[in-house]
Amino acid sequence: MSEQQVTPSPLPARKRILSGIQPTGTPTLGNYLGALRNWALLQNSYDCLYMVADLHALTVREDPAALRRNTRELAALLLAVGIDPQQHVLFVQSHVPAHTELAWVLACNTQFGELSRMTQFKDKSAKHPDNVNAGLFTYPVLMAADILVYNADLVPVGQDQTQHLEIARDIAGRFNGVYGPTFTLPEGYVPKAGARVMSLGDPSKKMSKSDPNVNSFVLLTDNKDVILRKFKRAVTDSDGVVRCDPAAKPGVSNLMGIYAAFTGQTMEEVEADFAGKGYGDFKAAVAETVADALAPVQAEYARILADKGYVDGVLRTGAERAARLAGRTVRKVYRKVGLLQLD
Numbered sequence: 001m002s003e004q005q006v007t008p009s010p011l012p013a014r015k016r017i018l019s020g021i022q023p024t025g026t027p028t029l030g031n032y033l034g035a036l037r038n039w040a041l042l043q044n045s046y047d048c049l050y051m052v053a054d055l056h057a058l059t060v061r062e063d064p065a066a067l068r069r070n071t072r073e074l075a076a077l078l079l080a081v082g083i084d085p086q087q088h089v090l091f092v093q094s095h096v097p098a099h100t101e102l103a104w105v106l107a108c109n110t111q112f113g114e115l116s117r118m119t120q121f122k123d124k125s126a127k128h129p130d131n132v133n134a135g136l137f138t139y140p141v142l143m144a145a146d147i148l149v150y151n152a153d154l155v156p157v158g159q160d161q162t163q164h165l166e167i168a169r170d171i172a173g174r175f176n177g178v179y180g181p182t183f184t185l186p187e188g189y190v191p192k193a194g195a196r197v198m199s200l201g202d203p204s205k206k207m208s209k210s211d212p213n214v215n216s217f218v219l220l221t222d223n224k225d226v227i228l229r230k231f232k233r234a235v236t237d238s239d240g241v242v243r244c245d246p247a248a249k250p251g252v253s254n255l256m257g258i259y260a261a262f263t264g265q266t267m268e269e270v271e272a273d274f275a276g277k278g279y280g281d282f283k284a285a286v287a288e289t290v291a292d293a294l295a296p297v298q299a300e301y302a303r304i305l306a307d308k309g310y311v312d313g314v315l316r317t318g319a320e321r322a323a324r325l326a327g328r329t330v331r332k333v334y335r336k337v338g339l340l341q342l343d
């Protein structure tokens with residue numbers, strides 16, 4: 001055999017993706033279809049950083065014990081949907097101080113006017129008029145820091161978050177202009193199958209885990225009976241035909257979207273399958289499909305959550321790896337803006 005070693009040519013560097021989810025409660029079917037299911041798939045093509053965004057959750061008053069519990073449970077759920085902590089990085093935002101360190105510098109490079117135009121600030125302050133705090137206002141700066149601190153190339157965004165990505169790009173571009181090339185300008189990544197799931201109680205609103213109406217959402221941890229009951233009560237219309245028409249039939253169209261997201265069917269195929277059948281049969285079929293799809297995730301979740309030491313170990317390693325990447329950016333930024341660094 002020849003002594004000569006064959007050096008494999010290096011693989012092309014993969015693009016980096018960052019995404020986060022707030023531990024404001026148990027994720028819903030909306031979080032799953034709109035984000036988590038895609039997060040697992042993206043791991044095949046990108047280097048992924050996934051974070052439990054606990055600092056963002058503080059913009060709304062959270063019960064401290066619930067926040068702590070939700071944070072660990074959410075990490076366990078992310079592992080259960082298939083996030084691979086060996087190949088990718090899974091961490092909790094507050095475990096990596098570089099996010100808040102960078103956020104301050106970025107805040108000093110963000111204009112009051114641009115933050116005042118953010119629609120989410122207007123929406124959330126209307127929703128919580130008794131707690132319009134400064135964190136709610138500067139939230140987009142922290143989000144920009146989350147993205148820029150890792151020089152993420154891509155950020156999966158839903159329609160409601162495009163404004164946040166825009167402001168992150170604006171801040172990065174401005175900083176690069178003043179201090180020289182520092183940050184990668186992140187692009188939005190629109191997932192191929194990124195269904196927006198609407199509330200079961202009011203299909204004009206998105207399904208949200210913090211909705212006070214528990215019948216408006218399906219939680220990823222709901223058992224089959226609960227899922228069947230919630231879909232049975234879902235708001236539809238009086239015309240009794242399973243047909244997709246989001247403007248005239250938002251409730252039925254939403255249920256069709258959920259069904260199609262799991263079966264992989266087109267809306268036409270769903271319509272054909274339920275032609276001549278009533279809403280009762282249709283809702284039961286949607287509920288069965290959802291419950292069957294969630295069952296393996298739920299079993300895996302229970303198994304992982306039972307091993308608290310494992311979950312915490314994953315988060316500790318994830319924080320160390322994230323901090324190494326993020327620390328480099330913060331040091332560079334501190335140097336560029338003129339903060340004295342000691343040898």
Ligand code: AQP
Nearest residue numbers: 021022024030031034035158196197206207208209210
């Ligand atoms: N209804 C939805 N349909 C599709 N995608 C959704 N996402 C949220 N709701 C839907 C996506 O889930 C990811 C994580 O969201 P988040 O928890 O960080 O914040 P959110 O968007 O505010 O989600 P919720 O459930 O509505 O939380 P609360 O009630 O706390 O405000 C994001 O990618 C989001 O697009």
